[in-house]
Amino acid sequence: MTLDDLLYSTYGFSSFRPGQREIIERVLAGDDVIALLPTGMGKSICYQLPAKLLPGSVLIVSPLLSLMQDQVAQLKKMGEKSVVAINSFLKPEDKEKIWNSLSSYKFIFISPEMLVQPFVKRQLQQLRISLLVADEAHCISQWGFDFRPDYLRISEILPTLKFPQVLALTATATEKVTEEIKKYLELKQPYIYCHPMDRKNIVYDIKKFEDGREKLDFLKGFIRKFNGPGIIYAGTRKKSQELSMLLTEQGISSAFYHGGMEHQDRIFVQQQFQNGELQWICSTNAFGMGVHIPNIRHVIHFQLPTSIEGYVQEVGRAGRDGQPALATLLYAQGDEALLESLVMDDLPNQHEIEAVYREGSAATYLLDQGIVRETAFRVLSYWITKLPLEGVIRQMELLRSGKRQQAAKIREFLFHEDCLRSYIIECFDQELLDKPINCCVNDGIDYTAFEAYSDSKEKQIPLEWQDRLRVILPI
Amino acid sequence: MLFTELILAIMKAVNRQRTISSPYHLIKGKKSGQTIQDIGYFGLYPYFGVLPKLDKKAYDGAVQSLFLQGYLLANDQVVDLSEKALDLDIEASPLNGWKYRGNENLFFSRLSLIVQTFSHFSQQANVFDPIVSNEEIQSWVKIYLNRIRFRDLTVAQRFKEELVITLTDTAVSETHKMIVMERLSGLGLSGMTWQQIAASKNLSVMDVQLMAVETLHGWMAVIERSKPPLLTGLMEGIIQQSSLTESAQRTEKLFERGFSLEQIASLRQLKSSTIEDHFVELAMNDPYFNYAPFVDAALFEAIIAESRRQKTKRLREIKEHLPEASYFQIRLALAIREEQG
Numbered sequence: 001m002t003l004d005d006l007l008y009s010t011y012g013f014s015s016f017r018p019g020q021r022e023i024i025e026r027v028l029a030g031d032d033v034i035a036l037l038p039t040g041m042g043k044s045i046c047y048q049l050p051a052k053l054l055p056g057s058v059l060i061v062s063p064l065l066s067l068m069q070d071q072v073a074q075l076k077k078m079g080e081k082s083v084v085a086i087n088s089f090l091k092p093e094d095k096e097k098i099w100n101s102l103s104s105y106k107f108i109f110i111s112p113e114m115l116v117q118p119f120v121k122r123q124l125q126q127l128r129i130s131l132l133v134a135d136e137a138h139c140i141s142q143w144g145f146d147f148r149p150d151y152l153r154i155s156e157i158l159p160t161l162k163f164p165q166v167l168a169l170t171a172t173a174t175e176k177v178t179e180e181i182k183k184y185l186e187l188k189q190p191y192i193y194c195h196p197m198d199r200k201n202i203v204y205d206i207k208k209f210e211d212g213r214e215k216l217d218f219l220k221g222f223i224r225k226f227n228g229p230g231i232i233y234a235g236t237r238k239k240s241q242e243l244s245m246l247l248t249e250q251g252i253s254s255a256f257y258h259g260g261m262e263h264q265d266r267i268f269v270q271q272q273f274q275n276g277e278l279q280w281i282c283s284t285n286a287f288g289m290g291v292h293i294p295n296i297r298h299v300i301h302f303q304l305p306t307s308i309e310g311y312v313q314e315v316g317r318a319g320r321d322g323q324p325a326l327a328t329l330l331y332a333q334g335d336e337a338l339l340e341s342l343v344m345d346d347l348p349n350q351h352e353i354e355a356v357y358r359e360g361s362a363a364t365y366l367l368d369q370g371i372v373r374e375t376a377f378r379v380l381s382y383w384i385t386k387l388p389l390e391g392v393i394r395q396m397e398l399l400r401s402g403k404r405q406q407a408a409k410i411r412e413f414l415f416h417e418d419c420l421r422s423y424i425i426e427c428f429d430q431e432l433l434d435k436p437i438n439c440c441v442n443d444g445i446d447y448t449a450f451e452a453y454s455d456s457k458e459k460q461i462p463l464e465w466q467d468r469l470r471v472i473l474p475i
Numbered sequence: 476m477l478f479t480e481l482i483l484a485i486m487k488a489v490n491r492q493r494t495i496s497s498p499y500h501l502i503k504g505k506k507s508g509q510t511i512q513d514i515g516y517f518g519l520y521p522y523f524g525v526l527p528k529l530d531k532k533a534y535d536g537a538v539q540s541l542f543l544q545g546y547l548l549a550n551d552q553v554v555d556l557s558e559k560a561l562d563l564d565i566e567a568s569p570l571n572g573w574k575y576r577g578n579e580n581l582f583f584s585r586l587s588l589i590v591q592t593f594s595h596f597s598q599q600a601n602v603f604d605p606i607v608s609n610e611e612i613q614s615w616v617k618i619y620l621n622r623i624r625f626r627d628l629t630v631a632q633r634f635k636e637e638l639v640i641t642l643t644d645t646a647v648s649e650t651h652k653m654i655v656m657e658r659l660s661g662l663g664l665s666g667m668t669w670q671q672i673a674a675s676k677n678l679s680v681m682d683v684q685l686m687a688v689e690t691l692h693g694w695m696a697v698i699e700r701s702k703p704p705l706l707t708g709l710m711e712g713i714i715q716q717s718s719l720t721e722s723a724q725r726t727e728k729l730f731e732r733g734f735s736l737e738q739i740a741s742l743r744q745l746k747s748s749t750i751e752d753h754f755v756e757l758a759m760n761d762p763y764f765n766y767a768p769f770v771d772a773a774l775f776e777a778i779i780a781e782s783r784r785q786k787t788k789r790l791r792e793i794k795e796h797l798p799e800a801s802y803f804q805i806r807l808a809l810a811i812r813e814e815q816g
Contacts, residue, residue: 263608265670469635469659472656474598
C-alpha cells in the first residue's frame with residue numbers, strides 16, 4: 001500500500017498538503033524530525049499516518065488538556081478506538097484499567113507533568129514506543145509565549161524509553177526556538193521541515209485611533225460593512241462580554257467566549273459558530289485551540305497582542321479554506337502602556353520568587369492562599385530545582401527582558417511603514433519571496449475582496465418548545 | 476420559581492430561626508451537620524443542592540435586591556420577612572433536591588447525547604462532534620443506544636413521542652420547558668448558553684438555571700410514575716438507594732456492628748461532633764430509629780414537650796429550660812419528632 005492509498009483509506013483525502021509527505025517519509029525512514037507547519041495545515045496526520053505502519057505505540061506529549069481532549073476526540077471521530085489520554089484528571093479506577101492495558105493502545109496522549117512521575121515512567125518502560133511526538137514543541141522555549149517548564153523534562157524520559165525517534169511539531173518557531181527544541185530534546189541531526197510562514201490569503205490591516213471611543217465606533221461600523229464569520233479578540237473576559245453585548249445591540253449575531261464559562265456553554269458557543277448560527281465570536285485568547293472552522297473571514301484584535309508569535313497564531317485561524325481573510329489590528333493611543341503592564345504582570349515578582357524558594361515547590365498552599373500565582377508557581381517550581389536563588393532571579397530578569405523585547409516588536413509592527421507581511425515573516429527568520437496583490441495596509445488593501453454585509457441571514461427561531469424539538473428531531 | 480422566590484420560600488420555612496446565609500448552604504447542597512439537620516427540622520427537602528455551583532456574590536446580590544424591594548427586613552440578629560413577602564404567592568414547584576441529588580445533570584447529559592445522535596442519524600449525518608465530552612456518559616449512551624436499536628427510525632420516533640408526552644405532562648410553565656429544550660442540540664441547531672437563554676427571556680442566569688432544574692425534577696418524576704419503555708432506561712442509577720450521605724452510611728454500618736459513638740469517632744479519626752451529625756441524619760431518615768442508646772425516654776419526651784411549648788426549634792432556647800439535655804440529645808429528639816410526628 002502506498003502512502004497515498006493509506007491517506008485515502010484513512011482520511012478520504014486524495015492528496016497530501018504541502019510538507020506532510022516529506023515529514024511522514026522522514027519519520028518512516030527512522031529520522032528525528034522537527035516540523036514547522038502553520039496552524040491548520042494538518043499537523044496531526046504527520047504522526048497519525050506513520051502510526052499505522054510503525055510497530056508498537058506512539059506517545060504524544062501534549063501541553064494543554066483542552067488540546068489533548070480535542071485530538072483524542074478527533075481520532076475517535078475518525079473511528080480510531082485505540083486511543084488513551086493520561087493526565088492528572090483521570091479517576092483512580094480508570095487509571096487502574098489503563099495501566100493494565102497500556103500496551104494495547106496505539107495512541108497514548110500524555111501531559112508532561114505525568115510523564116516524569118516515577119510510577120508512570122515504570123509503566124512506560126515496559127512498552128514499545130516507536131515514536132515520541134512533542135506537540136506544540138515551541139512550549140519548550142523559555143523565550144516562547146507559552147513556556148511550559150515541564151516540557152524541558154521530556155529529555156529525562158528518553159533513556160527510559162530507550163531513545164525512541166522523536167517528532168517535534170509546532171506552528172510557530174523562530175530559528176532560536178528551533179535550536180532550543182533541538183537542544184532540549186537531544187536531537188543530534190534532525191530533519192527540519194520548515195513550511196513558509198506566510199499565509200498568502202491573509203491581508204494585514206492596522207487601524208489607529210485617538211482613543212478607545214473611536215476604536216469602538218470603528219468596530220460598530222466594521223460589523224455593518226462586512227459579513228462574518230469572524231473572531232474579535234479582546235484582552236479580558238469582561239471586555240469580551242462588553243463587545244458581544246455591543247454587537248447584539250446592533251442586531252448582529254454574536255456570542256462571547258472565555259475560560260470563565262462552564263464547559264457546556266463553551267461547547268455550545270463553538271457549535272453555534274461552526275453551524276453558522278453566529279457571525280462573530282468575541283473572545284479572550286481562550287478561543288481557537290481545537291476549533292476547526294475553515295471559513296473564518298475576519299480576525300480583529302481589539303486589544304494589542306502580547307507577541308508577534310501569538311498574533312500570528314491567532315490570525316492564522318482565519319482563511320483556512322484558502323479564500324481571502326482580513327486581519328485587523330485596532331490601536332488607540334496609550335494601548336502600548338497597557339500592553340507593557342499586561343506582559344509584565346505575568347512574570348513572577350521578587351516576592352513570589354523568594355516565597356517559592358523558601359517554601360519549596362511542594363508548598364502548593366502558596367497557590368491556594370493566592371500568595372503566588374499559578375503561572376509564576378509553575379515556572380519557579382522548575383527553576384528552583386536547577387538554579388540557586390540568585391540564578392533564578394537572574395533567569396527571571398532575562399525572561400523579563402525577553403518579554404519586553406516581544407512587546408517592543410509589537411510596537412515596531414504597529415508603526416512599521418513598509419510591508420507588514422515582510423515584517424512578520426522576518427520575525428520568523430524567513431524571507432518573503434512573492435507578495436500577493438492584496439497584501440497589507442501599507443501596500444494598499446482592496447476591501448472589495450471581502451463579502452459586504454448583508455441582512456439576509458436572519459434565521460427563523462422556534463418559539464414553542466414543541467417547535468424547537470421538531471427542528472432538532474424532524475422525524 | 477425565580478431565584479429570589481427560592482430564597483423567600485426557604486426563609487419562610489425556617490421561620491426566623493436561621494440566618495440569611497443558611498439558604499445559601501442549602502441551595503449549594505452543603506453536607507454539614509447543620510444543613511442536613513435543618514432539612515429535616517424545617518422540611519427543606521425540595522431545595523437541597525438545587526444549584527451546586529451557586530456563586531456567593533450572586534447570592535448576596537439577590538438577597539440585597541430582596542431587601543431593596545422590601546421583602547426582607549433587618550431586625551437585630553434575625554432577618555424578618557415583610558408582609559409583602561408573606562403574602563407573596565409562590566407557585567408550587569416540583570423541585571426535589573434531596574431525592575435527585577444533582578443527578579438531573581446526569582439524566583440530561585444522557586438525554587442530550589441521545590437526542591443529538593437521533594437528530595444526526597435520522598438526517599443521514601453519521602459523524603458529529605458529541606455535545607457531551609464526558610467519556611463515561613458517552614459509553615453509557617453507546618450501550619443504551621445499541622440496546623434500543625437506535626438505527627431503526629421507528630425507535631427514534633417512539634423516543635420522541637415519549638419525550639413529548641412526558642414533558643407535556645410535567646407540571647411547569649411552557650417557558651420552563653422551552654429552557655430545557657434550548658439546552659438540547661441537533662443537526663444545524665445548537666444548544667444555547669445560560670446567558671443567551673436568560674437574555675432572551677429577560678431573566679437572570681440563576682433564574683433560568685433554577686427553572687431548568689425544576690423542569691428536570693418534575694419531568695423525571697413523571698417518567699418514574701408513567702414508566703415509558705424507552706425513557707425509563709435513562710433513569711438508571713439516578714436515584715440513590717439511600718438518601719444518606721456516604722459518610723453517614725459508613726457510620727451506620729459501624730454502629731450496626733456494635734461500635735459506640737466514641738469508638739466510631741476514634742476508628743474513623745473524626746470528631747465526635749461529626750459522628751453526632753451522622754446520627755442526627757440517620758434519625759431524620761429512619762422512622763424506626765432507636766434513640767434509646769443516646770437519650771432516655773423521659774428526657775426525650777421532655778425535649779419534645781419543651782419545643783412544642785415554646786414553638787421553637789432553637790437549640791439554645793430549649794436547653795435553657797432543660798440544662799440536663801445535651802445539644803446532641805436535643806438535636807436527635809427534634810429530628811425524630813419531625814420524622815415520626
